Amino acid sequence: xxxxxxxxxxxxxxxxxxxxxxxxxxxxxxxxxxxxxxxxxxxxxxxxxxxxxxxxxxxxxxxxxxxxxxxxxxxxxxxxxxxxxxxxxxxxxxxxxxxxxxxxxxxxxxxxxxxxxxxxxxxxxxxxxxxxxxxxxxxxxxxxxxxxxxxxxxxxxxxxxxxxxxxxxxxxxxxxxxxxxxxxxxxxxxxxxxxxxxxxxxxxxxxxxxxxxxxxxxxxxxxxxxxxxxxxxxxxxxxxxxxxxxxxxxxxxxxxxxxxxxxxxxxxxxxxxxxxxxxxxxxxxxxxxxxxxxxxxxxxxxxxxxxxxxxxxxxxxxxxxxxxxxxxxxxxxxxxxxxxxxxxxxxxxxxxxxxxxxxxxxxxxxxxxxxxxxxxxxxxxxxxxxxxxxxxxxxxxxxxxxxxxxxxxxxxxxxxxxxxxxxxxxxxxxxxxxxxxxxxxxxxxxxxxxxxxxxxxxxxxxxxxxxxxxxxxxxxxxxxxxxxxxxxxxxxxxxxxxxxxxxxxxxxxxxxxxxxxxxxxxxxxxxxxxxxxxxxxxxxxxxxxxxxxxxxxxxxxxxxx
Amino acid sequence: xxxxxxxxxxxxxxxxxxxxxxxxxxxxxxxxxxxxxxxxxxxxxxxxxxxxxxxxxxxxxxxxxxxxxxxxxxxxxxxxxxxxxxxxxxxxxxxxxxxxxxxxxxxxxxxxxxxx
Numbered sequence: 001x002x003x004x005x006x007x008x009x010x011x012x013x014x015x016x017x018x019x020x021x022x023x024x025x026x027x028x029x030x031x032x033x034x035x036x037x038x039x040x041x042x043x044x045x046x047x048x049x050x051x052x053x054x055x056x057x058x059x060x061x062x063x064x065x066x067x068x069x070x071x072x073x074x075x076x077x078x079x080x081x082x083x084x085x086x087x088x089x090x091x092x093x094x095x096x097x098x099x100x101x102x103x104x105x106x107x108x109x110x111x112x113x114x115x116x117x118x119x120x121x122x123x124x125x126x127x128x129x130x131x132x133x134x135x136x137x138x139x140x141x142x143x144x145x146x147x148x149x150x151x152x153x154x155x156x157x158x159x160x161x162x163x164x165x166x167x168x169x170x171x172x173x174x175x176x177x178x179x180x181x182x183x184x185x186x187x188x189x190x191x192x193x194x195x196x197x198x199x200x201x202x203x204x205x206x207x208x209x210x211x212x213x214x215x216x217x218x219x220x221x222x223x224x225x226x227x228x229x230x231x232x233x234x235x236x237x238x239x240x241x242x243x244x245x246x247x248x249x250x251x252x253x254x255x256x257x258x259x260x261x262x263x264x265x266x267x268x269x270x271x272x273x274x275x276x277x278x279x280x281x282x283x284x285x286x287x288x289x290x291x292x293x294x295x296x297x298x299x300x301x302x303x304x305x306x307x308x309x310x311x312x313x314x315x316x317x318x319x320x321x322x323x324x325x326x327x328x329x330x331x332x333x334x335x336x337x338x339x340x341x342x343x344x345x346x347x348x349x350x351x352x353x354x355x356x357x358x359x360x361x362x363x364x365x366x367x368x369x370x371x372x373x374x375x376x377x378x379x380x381x382x383x384x385x386x387x388x389x390x391x392x393x394x395x396x397x398x399x400x401x402x403x404x405x406x407x408x409x410x411x412x413x414x415x416x417x418x419x420x421x422x423x424x425x426x427x428x429x430x431x432x433x434x435x436x437x438x439x440x441x442x443x444x445x446x447x448x449x450x451x452x453x454x455x456x457x458x459x460x461x462x463x464x465x466x467x468x469x470x471x472x473x474x475x476x477x478x479x480x481x482x483x484x485x486x487x488x489x490x491x492x493x494x495x496x497x498x499x500x501x502x503x504x505x506x507x508x509x510x511x512x513x514x515x516x517x518x519x520x521x522x523x524x525x526x527x528x529x530x531x532x533x534x535x536x537x538x539x540x541x542x543x544x545x546x547x548x549x550x551x552x553x554x555x556x557x558x559x560x561x
Numbered sequence: 562x563x564x565x566x567x568x569x570x571x572x573x574x575x576x577x578x579x580x581x582x583x584x585x586x587x588x589x590x591x592x593x594x595x596x597x598x599x600x601x602x603x604x605x606x607x608x609x610x611x612x613x614x615x616x617x618x619x620x621x622x623x624x625x626x627x628x629x630x631x632x633x634x635x636x637x638x639x640x641x642x643x644x645x646x647x648x649x650x651x652x653x654x655x656x657x658x659x660x661x662x663x664x665x666x667x668x669x670x671x672x673x674x675x676x677x
Binding site for chain 1: 582583617620643647648652653
């Protein structure tokens, strides 16, 4: 008989321990209390608990002997009776531990304790062993009885439950702390993003932004510059989480602090400057892909610079298409990088879209990527740009319904709400009304972002045609003096159709009448000379009783970025 | 656009303003022909405030140039710039007609014929 304590007394201690188990959150304090109370119940010299510590799964001993605790004694994984019980998850009750072949005493154990009888139990959570407990040397006997073992195991199961509860609480606290940190980081990151929607004069900027985790590397930006230009863009920092968020903060801060340079720099020069500054602050191996757009509502010109993200899209009133802007390297890789831009009339489209690759790279539950077919289908939206962003986002969300998003996703749209310029004017052809045609061309050209020199030539060329119609096609007594002028833009030219009901000339007449200027004879045919000098293609023809003059002028080549 | 005629001690200046087009040709032609009849020694047409010129207007200029050449009158254009200059270059009248940056330049020139 090893333990003379009455069963009722031992159960009372057990209940007391159980109560304590549920009321404490301090693991060390709890373990020490358990060990003291179990030593009382087991009526033995020493009680210990051995819990795995760190990735090596060494068992760290906590004992009723203070000097053992002070030394932080460890049992290497798989060593000793404790290691065996931890591995096999089976209770071991032995009378003579010293002579057991599994016996292991670590060198760090400087205690004078000589182990004789010892019971070692696993602390189990189902099949998972949380650690082991040991009772050593009963005070009243040479070994522990089956009843002792049963009582010790009851203790053990209580402790296992408590360890699980504490582990779960620890995990929950850590998760809560992480969530709080992420939430704070998200709040900080969001503070670097401008409002998701803004109207700047006739230009409306709208965005969709969805980070893959709470803290992502995507961003968007818009800045109105002093001269009225608008700098817009989307960016994607490589990587995810806090490092990406920090680079995003660096990127957006540098963009904000350099945006004003676009007053005097073109977009490509600004990107080159931004790249140099980013190279100075970003760590090696990190970079930012940015697609930027500079809009000048005054001159109605747009410049695009794409560096590492999918090409910008433009909606021309009929369909969305990709803008063939030159590709550039992402920013932050090398200071030597040079950037190229593309210049276009703002009237190329009523709506423009910049987006990050997270839009294309999302996968649905069947493994299909959004870019495979769904993106093209979503871009079929042709309701004159109205509600496009909402439509695209809905399609994207529907597609990715069951999947976990793999990357941040950002879309930025720019919509031009300025009233479109009329494309046609009809008038009664008279010297006093010719200024209306000139004003019509000025308005149309301004809307289409054509420069003053080019516009001046269009105005002069059309005025020469209209003057000739006034003077020659309609005689002074004509009552019918109707004429129309229609303008159309193509990617590389402007096409003008002038129609009237007077007597027109033929292409042969034109070739005969057009004469180079000469001062020796009375001036004549000079208007036709001007027309031939201004336009690249001139065609005179008759169509269904009307005289038609078709004029085409090529646009000046875009300046190299 | 109504042409304004200003008489200086050594010249007459016809000042044009705004758009010079087919609608303004009759008035401009009338003023120019009056100066032909008046037999001025030096005529300057000031384009400084002109924003647009088409060939019917240049035709009036050529008409006076031809008259001046025969009458021994000094004749110059002044202040041609911007879109007017583009038009002037296309019709290549600068090859024949004296043209100076400002009216002052034309008034102060010793001999306008040498500027051709």
